[in-house]
Amino acid sequence: xxxxxxxxxxxxxxxxxxxxxxxxxxxxxxxxxxxxxxxxxxxxxxxxxxxxxxxxxxxxxxxxxxxxxxxxxxxxxxxxxxxxxxxxxxxxxxxxxxxxxxxxxxxxxxxxxxxxxxxxxxxxxxxxxxxxxxxxxxxxxxxxxxxxxxxxxxxxxxxxxxxxxxxxxxxxxxxxxxxxxxxxxxxxxxxxxxxxxxxxxxxxxxxxxxxxxxxxxxxxxxxxxxxxxxxxxxxxxxxxxxxxxxxxxxxxxxxxxxxxxxxxxxxxxxxxxxxxxxxxxxxxxxxxxxxxxxxxxxxxxxxxxxxxxxxxxxxxxxxxxxxxxxxxxxxxxxxxxxxxxxxxxxxxxxxxxxxxxxxxxxxxxxxxxxxxxxxxxxxxxxxxxxxxxxxxxxxxxxxxxxxxxxxxxxxxxxxxxxxxxxxxxxxxxxxxxxxxxxxxxxxxxxxxxxxxxxxxxxxxxxxxxxxxxxxxxxxxxxxxxxxxxxxxxxxxxxxxxxxxxxxxxxxxxxxxxxxxxxxxxxxxxxxxxxxxxxxxxxxxxxxxxxxxxxxxxxxxxxxxxxxxxxxxxxxxxxxxxxxxxxxxxxxxxxxxxxxxxxxxxxxxxxxxxxxxxxxxxxxxxxxxxxxxxxxxxxxxxxxxxxxxxxxxxxxxxxxxxxxxxxxxxxxxxxxxxxxxxxxxxxxxxxxxxxxxxxxxxxxxxxxxxxxxxxx
Amino acid sequence: xxxxxxxxxxxxxxxxxxxxxxxxxxxxxxxxxxxxxxxxxxxxxxxxxxxxxxxxxxxxxxxxxxxxxxxxxxxxxxxxxxxxxxxxxxxxxxxxxxxxxxxxxxxxxxxxxxxxxxxxxxxxxxxxxxxxxxxxxxxxxxxxxxxxxxxxxxxxxxxxxx
Numbered sequence: 001x002x003x004x005x006x007x008x009x010x011x012x013x014x015x016x017x018x019x020x021x022x023x024x025x026x027x028x029x030x031x032x033x034x035x036x037x038x039x040x041x042x043x044x045x046x047x048x049x050x051x052x053x054x055x056x057x058x059x060x061x062x063x064x065x066x067x068x069x070x071x072x073x074x075x076x077x078x079x080x081x082x083x084x085x086x087x088x089x090x091x092x093x094x095x096x097x098x099x100x101x102x103x104x105x106x107x108x109x110x111x112x113x114x115x116x117x118x119x120x121x122x123x124x125x126x127x128x129x130x131x132x133x134x135x136x137x138x139x140x141x142x143x144x145x146x147x148x149x150x151x152x153x154x155x156x157x158x159x160x161x162x163x164x165x166x167x168x169x170x171x172x173x174x175x176x177x178x179x180x181x182x183x184x185x186x187x188x189x190x191x192x193x194x195x196x197x198x199x200x201x202x203x204x205x206x207x208x209x210x211x212x213x214x215x216x217x218x219x220x221x222x223x224x225x226x227x228x229x230x231x232x233x234x235x236x237x238x239x240x241x242x243x244x245x246x247x248x249x250x251x252x253x254x255x256x257x258x259x260x261x262x263x264x265x266x267x268x269x270x271x272x273x274x275x276x277x278x279x280x281x282x283x284x285x286x287x288x289x290x291x292x293x294x295x296x297x298x299x300x301x302x303x304x305x306x307x308x309x310x311x312x313x314x315x316x317x318x319x320x321x322x323x324x325x326x327x328x329x330x331x332x333x334x335x336x337x338x339x340x341x342x343x344x345x346x347x348x349x350x351x352x353x354x355x356x357x358x359x360x361x362x363x364x365x366x367x368x369x370x371x372x373x374x375x376x377x378x379x380x381x382x383x384x385x386x387x388x389x390x391x392x393x394x395x396x397x398x399x400x401x402x403x404x405x406x407x408x409x410x411x412x413x414x415x416x417x418x419x420x421x422x423x424x425x426x427x428x429x430x431x432x433x434x435x436x437x438x439x440x441x442x443x444x445x446x447x448x449x450x451x452x453x454x455x456x457x458x459x460x461x462x463x464x465x466x467x468x469x470x471x472x473x474x475x476x477x478x479x480x481x482x483x484x485x486x487x488x489x490x491x492x493x494x495x496x497x498x499x500x501x502x503x504x505x506x507x508x509x510x511x512x513x514x515x516x517x518x519x520x521x522x523x524x525x526x527x528x529x530x531x532x533x534x535x536x537x538x539x540x541x542x543x544x545x546x547x548x549x550x551x552x553x554x555x556x557x558x559x560x561x562x563x564x565x566x567x568x569x570x571x572x573x574x575x576x577x578x579x580x581x582x583x584x585x586x587x588x589x590x591x592x593x594x595x596x597x598x599x600x601x602x603x604x605x606x607x608x609x610x611x612x613x614x615x616x617x618x619x620x621x622x623x624x625x626x627x628x629x630x631x632x633x634x635x636x637x638x639x640x641x642x643x644x645x646x647x648x649x650x651x652x653x654x655x656x657x658x659x660x661x662x663x664x665x666x667x668x669x670x671x672x673x674x675x676x677x678x679x680x681x682x683x684x685x686x687x688x689x690x691x692x693x694x695x696x697x698x699x700x701x702x703x704x705x706x707x708x709x710x711x
Numbered sequence: 712x713x714x715x716x717x718x719x720x721x722x723x724x725x726x727x728x729x730x731x732x733x734x735x736x737x738x739x740x741x742x743x744x745x746x747x748x749x750x751x752x753x754x755x756x757x758x759x760x761x762x763x764x765x766x767x768x769x770x771x772x773x774x775x776x777x778x779x780x781x782x783x784x785x786x787x788x789x790x791x792x793x794x795x796x797x798x799x800x801x802x803x804x805x806x807x808x809x810x811x812x813x814x815x816x817x818x819x820x821x822x823x824x825x826x827x828x829x830x831x832x833x834x835x836x837x838x839x840x841x842x843x844x845x846x847x848x849x850x851x852x853x854x855x856x857x858x859x860x861x862x863x864x865x866x867x868x869x870x871x872x873x
Binding site for chain 1: 735741812814841850857
């Protein structure tokens with residue numbers, strides 16, 4: 001597509017109609033009241049500046065009856081395009097062939113934020129729904145005014161307005177617009193969802209393209225004259241070392257290799273084929289500075305030693321007094337591993353050098369193309385207006401494609417090469433050069449319980465991540481949650497479930513142990529201490545599905561449960577059944593039953609496949625996934641060394657949706673939450689099976705054998 | 712290694728490329744023939760995103776040197792399984808059962824499932840899991856993929872019983 005946003009607006013000028021809207025779930029109705037008669041701006045005939053419109057999603061009506069939807073949010077496999085199609089075609093009563101959805105193109109789409117935090121349904125689709133409702137109302141008002149017919153006699157239909165009860169429209173949306181931009185502030189709390197949108201079961205709109213291999217991901221693009229590029233990275237973590245020298249002659253002599261040179265502190269190779277690049281990189285002999293001891297990739301106890309208090313996440317009552325007055329106090333420490341996204345699509349980008357107007361274009365797999373544009377602008381010292389970033393559908397993202405450096409690297413290599421370049425990260429690069437890992441945490445917990453089995457005090461200290469998710473699960477009058485940080489090479493990268501994952505594993509394992517200490521059934525203990533009634537319903541739903549009270553368990557089989565609160569108001573409970581093989585140490589997942597309250601479920605098909613995937617993701621984190629570090633180096637190189645779940649690791653998974661906590665509320669998203677409680681549920685099931693508490697993830701066969709004394 | 716003219720039979724079509732003989736089939740398919748449905752995922756034969764049929768057997772094209780398949784072997788890529796508007800039963804079942812999220816591993820999954828059903832039209836669930844187990848899906852759409860394959864098996868079983 002060669003049209004720019006400005007050109008698009010100009011193409012609507014005079015006859016089209018553009019609705020620009022802002023939807024932020026965080027903005028309360030008080031600060032941004034819905035404006036029933038929206039403020040109009042003229043659609044510009046010649047666009048110079050469009051500052052206001054830049055911040056909003058758009059729905060545009062063209063004179064030919066077509067509707068275009070623009071959003072900066074991107075397709076990551078979560079089904080964003082599908083849910084937008086469902087909402088807008090129904091909301092505006094148009095057939096899918098009249099709808100064009102333009103996503104993630106910085107020249108065409110507004111910067112409406114990164115695609116993160118399970119936002120596809122919760123924010124984007126919900127926003128489009130509310131917008132469609134407002135648009136219908138607004139168009140009827142405009143028609144009444146223009147046609148002199150009372151608005152009660154009119155209704156919205158098929159992309160325009162007609163008389164109530166009549167099949168045809170009197171006037172189309174673009175005719176009513178007369179070249180206007182209409183700005184809408186959406187009040188998410190005040191607008192009820194119309195029944196017709198609930199529980200759509202529509203197939204993925206990209207389905208046919210996906211199953212035929214015709215959906216284009218960034219790696220599938222080809223620009224005329226394009227060359228391939230790759231990196232030779234260091235043997236240490238890239239931030240700990242610098243390139244001292246490189247012997248590149250042998251690589252340069254290879255046929256098909258265009259050039260090999262030091263770029264940005266590494267060695268880049270450019271060739272006619274990707275294989276030429278791979279061979280060239282193999283032949284480069286590089287020497288790197290040896291990192292100092294103090295910069296070792298620390299986990300464990302060293303992290304605790306250097307930690308400083310960053311934040312009191314939660315503080316209520318008096319935790320020390322609460323603990324002192326408790327009948328029983330339990331203190332434990334839990335640890336988690338480095339984990340990584342391991343998307344099957346490695347980081348890849350295609351970039352062009354400057355065209356005659358100085359403009360460059362970069363195609364990438366990204367959760368935030370507008371951020372990528374900003375990064376490139378800084379990196380290449382170019383104005384953003386001369387950079388176009390187009391986010392292609394991602395082959396998995398999971399938090400790993402926000403500001404991924406491959407975008408600016410490709411732009412830089414294309415600039416040097418003077419021709420379009422496709423930069424492909426090898427799998428080894430993805431582990432070692434990207435080095436983008438979910439933080440390994442240490443979590444100390446102390447809980448006090450009274451004689452009735454009520455938790456009355458809890459102290460949580462989280463080292464190396466942000467300790468999300470301690471709130472809104474249990475009703476504990478005295479709580480203190482502290483977050484400690486240290487100089488940390490990996491930072492705290494986003495990965496599915498963020499720090500809820502580590503914290504929930506620790507808290508839900510700990511709650512189980514507290515229950516056992518006071519001699520209560522862990523489910524009953526949770527019921528008694530739950531902060532909201534919804535947890536009792538979710539726990540009971542899980543217990544019923546898995547037949548908790550009368551499940552026939554074989555020797556070394558066990559059932560465990562965990563609950564979660566995530567994000568705004570997503571609630572869940574997961575029950576897991578495992579079988580432990582004492583000889584091999586293998587933990588076999590036998591069954592998972594899960595109950596979630598995520599508000600209204602919009603598309604049960606997408607929700608179900610996504611939630612099952614999230615649960616299986618949790619199985620990998622609990623049992624097998626771990627990035628291996630040694631001194632200053634990342635040792636994991638092959639996907640076979642980072643064991644993500646497979647078909648054979650997947651148990652039968654049963655899911656129930658409840659919508660009881662706030663049934664009138666908005667949909668709330670579900671992409672991340674299912675991961676979170678699965679881990680604790682599995683650890684608790686293992687305890688139930690063999691009576692051994694694992695205080696660290698992943699619970700690998702080696703660790704199980706060691707714990708059983710048959711290492 | 713010098714480049715040679717190699718002739719391949721891909722999706723029933725005679726194709727020609729001038730490449731080194733150790734060139735992985737994956738890149739010839741993707742970059743010379745523009746058959747980009749076959750994906751690069753790991754380059755080490757671990758993930759299965761690059762699976763293609765070679766003489767009816769699902770193979771990892773990232774680990775197959777082009778010389779190995781140049782002499783009359785029949786290569787079928789995802790583009791040869793079915794096309795938009797003319798899907799194979801397995802492709803249709805993947806849509807019907809939402810057997811993907813991001814879709815990146817899907818071509819490899821469909822290739823492996825196609826090879827399985829050609830060899831064993833009525834596999835049990837255990838046989839499906841065994842045959843598919845070395846194709847990785849990070850979105851973990853595994854339960855839906857199993858359901859999709861089972862639905863094709865059940866349909867063909869019903870047809871068989873008639």
